[in-house]
Amino acid sequence: MMVQRILVLDGSPAGESACGMAACVLAEGDKLSVLSAEVVAGKQAAESINLLADTVLQKTGWGAGTGIQPDLVAVVVGPGSFTGLRASCAVAAGFALGAGCPLVGVTRAEALAPALNAELQHHPELQGWLVVTPARRGRVFVEDAQHVRAVMIAHWQAPEGSWLVAGDASEALSFSHAIHSPLCMPTPEQIAGAALKRHRGKLPPRDPVPLYVDPPEAKLPADGLRAQPV
Missing domain, CATH: 3.30.420.40 (ATPase, nucleotide binding domain)
Structure with a gap:
C-alpha cells in the first residue's frame, strides 16, 4: 500500500x-x-x-x-x-x-539524522554528530547514529575529536571542540x-514502544508484594 x-x-x-x-x-x-x-x-x-x-x-x-x-x-x-x-x-x-x-x-535522532548528515558534509573535520536532550536529576540523554545513553552532566567526559552537537540540551555538555547545530x-x-x-525497510526494525534509557525508579518492596486477598 x-x-x-x-x-x-x-x-x-x-x-x-x-x-x-x-x-x-x-x-x-x-x-x-x-x-x-x-x-x-x-x-x-x-x-x-x-x-x-x-x-x-x-x-x-x-x-x-x-x-x-x-x-x-x-x-x-x-x-x-x-x-x-x-x-x-x-x-x-x-x-x-x-x-x-x-x-x-x-x-529523535533518527528523525534529525538526514539534516545532521547534510550539515556534516560542510564540516569534514568533524567525527560525527550527537543529539543531546534533557533528562532528570542533572543528566542528559546523548544519542548518536548507533545508540542512546544517559550521562551525568557533572561526570561527562567528551569523546575525542570534534563533533556536531544538536538537541535542546546541546549547551549542557562541554567539548574540546564542537560546532553547535541549530537543530533542536x-x-x-x-x-x-x-x-x-x-x-519501507530502509531503517532497522524498532518496536513502537517507549525507549526507556534509564531503569525504572520504582522498586518492589523488600518484603515483596501483598498477598492476594482470600
Whole structure:
C-alpha cells in the first residue's frame, strides 16, 4: 500500500522544552507537507496528546466519520519524558488500531539524522554528530547514529575529536571542540520521513514502544508484594 496520509505524534520533549505535538502530514513522492499541526507546551501537555490528534485530524478532514483515515501513524519513542512517551505511544497505538493502519516508532535522532548528515558534509573535520536532550536529576540523554545513553552532566567526559552537537540540551555538555547545530527538536516532516524509511525497510526494525534509557525508579518492596486477598 502506498502511504500518503501520516498522523505524527510526539510527546518526548522533557524539562523546559516539554510539550506535546500532533500533525497530519501528506506524502507525495519524496515531498512531505504538513496539512495541520498543533503544539502545546508544558509538562502535562503530552498527557492530552489525544486531544491534539483529534484536533489536527478534524482540521485536515481525516478520521472517524470522514471516510478518510491515515495510512500510517508515526510516533517519537524517545529518548525523553517518561510520562510523555507513555502517553504518546499509547495514543498512537490507539489511533493506528482505529484506523487499521501500521504504527511506526522513531527516535529523535533518527528523525534529525538526514539534516545532521547534510550539515556534516560542510564540516569534514568533524567525527560525527550527537543529539543531546534533557533528562532528570542533572543528566542528559546523548544519542548518536548507533545508540542512546544517559550521562551525568557533572561526570561527562567528551569523546575525542570534534563533533556536531544538536538537541535542546546541546549547551549542557562541554567539548574540546564542537560546532553547535541549530537543530533542536524534529519537525513533523522529519518524523514522518524517518517513519516512512522504517516502514519501507530502509531503517532497522524498532518496536513502537517507549525507549526507556534509564531503569525504572520504582522498586518492589523488600518484603515483596501483598498477598492476594482470600
